[in-house]
Amino acid sequence: MLLSTSSNQSKALPEPVPPAAPDFGERFSNHTSMIPLLDNFINFQFSKNEFKAKYEECQVLGEGSFGTVYAGIRRSDLTQVAVKHIPKEKVTYMWVRYQNSFYLCVSEVILMAQAAGLLYNSSDENRGIIGLIDVYDLEEEVLIVMERPQKSMDISKYIEQQEGQVTEHKAKSILKQLVDAALLMHNNGIFHQDIKDLNVLVSPEEDSLPIRIIDFGCSDFVKFQPYSEYNGTLSSAPPEVLYGIQNDAELTTVWQIGTLLKELFEHQRHILKGYSFLSQECIHFMNQCLTFDPEQRPGLEKLQCHSWLTGTLCRLRLMVKMCWNIPQSCEAQAFRKAIHNITLHNPKNSLLK
Numbered sequence: 001m002l003l004s005t006s007s008n009q010s011k012a013l014p015e016p017v018p019p020a021a022p023d024f025g026e027r028f029s030n031h032t033s034m035i036p037l038l039d040n041f042i043n044f045q046f047s048k049n050e051f052k053a054k055y056e057e058c059q060v061l062g063e064g065s066f067g068t069v070y071a072g073i074r075r076s077d078l079t080q081v082a083v084k085h086i087p088k089e090k091v092t093y094m095w096v097r098y099q100n101s102f103y104l105c106v107s108e109v110i111l112m113a114q115a116a117g118l119l120y121n122s123s124d125e126n127r128g129i130i131g132l133i134d135v136y137d138l139e140e141e142v143l144i145v146m147e148r149p150q151k152s153m154d155i156s157k158y159i160e161q162q163e164g165q166v167t168e169h170k171a172k173s174i175l176k177q178l179v180d181a182a183l184l185m186h187n188n189g190i191f192h193q194d195i196k197d198l199n200v201l202v203s204p205e206e207d208s209l210p211i212r213i214i215d216f217g218c219s220d221f222v223k224f225q226p227y228s229e230y231n232g233t234l235s236s237a238p239p240e241v242l243y244g245i246q247n248d249a250e251l252t253t254v255w256q257i258g259t260l261l262k263e264l265f266e267h268q269r270h271i272l273k274g275y276s277f278l279s280q281e282c283i284h285f286m287n288q289c290l291t292f293d294p295e296q297r298p299g300l301e302k303l304q305c306h307s308w309l310t311g312t313l314c315r316l317r318l319m320v321k322m323c324w325n326i327p328q329s330c331e332a333q334a335f336r337k338a339i340h341n342i343t344l345h346n347p348k349n350s351l352l353k
């Protein structure tokens with residue numbers, strides 16, 4: 001990571017008060033310094049005029065407890081951007097070491113960049129995280145310039161746009177990407193802490209419903225001991241937090257993912273007084289995420305392999321059905337026999353239900 005190339009090299013403190021280097025968790029503990037993957041990627045700048053010359057701001061996209069986010073355009077190439085304004089009194093900083101110097105950097109920016117896999121070169125690139133473009137550390141506020149995906153909206157607005165009728169198929173597309181992005185983010189050493197409908201963007205006009213996680217204002221590094229604090233939204237807090245018991249980063253994320261899934265179906269559940277409109281696999285997935293006892297709750301890797309997301313069982317059932325319809329085919333007969341044997345030996349696991 002390179003700090004400003006031009007305007008303010010003085011932010012580097014050559015002889016720092018020895019701060020604790022950011023703890024990226026065990027995976028990165030052998031690294032002695034932050035190695036940039038992309039030079040200049042985090043380009044902290046300090047002049048409002050430079051910002052104004054480079055970007056034009058338009059309508060408000062959203063307002064939260066940390067700041068106001070505006071839609072904007074980069075003048076040079078008309079790229080769509082979002083600009084988050086955070087008043088200085090709400091900004092938190094952390095020490096970051098880069099090439100034997102220490103820098104005070106905006107925590108939200110560091111956490112967002114590392115979640116996307118951009119700081120340590122042993123990290124995984126994570127396209128599920130919103131891209132960072134520029135940061136302006138001004139006298140009265142910090143401006144974070146981010147990507148603004150075409151025709152995207154947060155999931156709360158998406159539910160409204162769908163008039164509360166989000167289908168299971170669409171929910172699955174969203175959830176599959178969310179679980180993948182969350183797992184990569186945790187592997188990159190970042191705990192978002194506030195996964196919820198307002199903090200996930202979706203682009204509804206694209207068939208694959210691409211998602212991007214935003215808002216690292218409450219995030220932290222993944223610690224391998226339990227957390228005794230919780231900074232996320234109360235309505236998506238896991239029970240162990242509400243009971244004041246220590247919580248684990250990954251299991252909190254899993255609970256928050258389950259809460260978001262529940263939210264997608266909330267309107268229909270209310271009208272139909274239950275989840276009869278969902279498949280058993282989907283209900284099982286949701287129940288797994290929302291397992292009350294954290295010790296019984298699956299981790300992200302296990303969740304990623306859940307049959308609702310992978311479609312394993314669905315595909316097998318489909319294959320079996322197809323074979324049943326081609327009795328002349330030898331392969332089909334062999335397959336039928338094999339499946340018959342499986343179901344004979346494991347009657348509870350019948351694939352032909």
Ligand SMILES: Nc1ncnc2c1ncn2[C@@H]1O[C@H](COP(=O)(O)OP(=O)(O)OP(=O)(O)O)[C@@H](O)[C@H]1O
Nearest residue numbers: 061062064065066067069082146148154198215217
């Ligand atoms: N990159 C972006 N592209 C499009 N919209 C965005 C983007 N970033 C934020 N928004 C919109 O702005 C809203 C507020 O942004 P954000 O969550 O970062 O602010 P916040 O103050 O930290 O929110 P809160 O404290 O309520 O979680 C989001 O819910 C979303 O609707």
Ligand SMILES: [Mg+2]
Nearest residue numbers: 064198199215
């Ligand atoms: Mg937010």
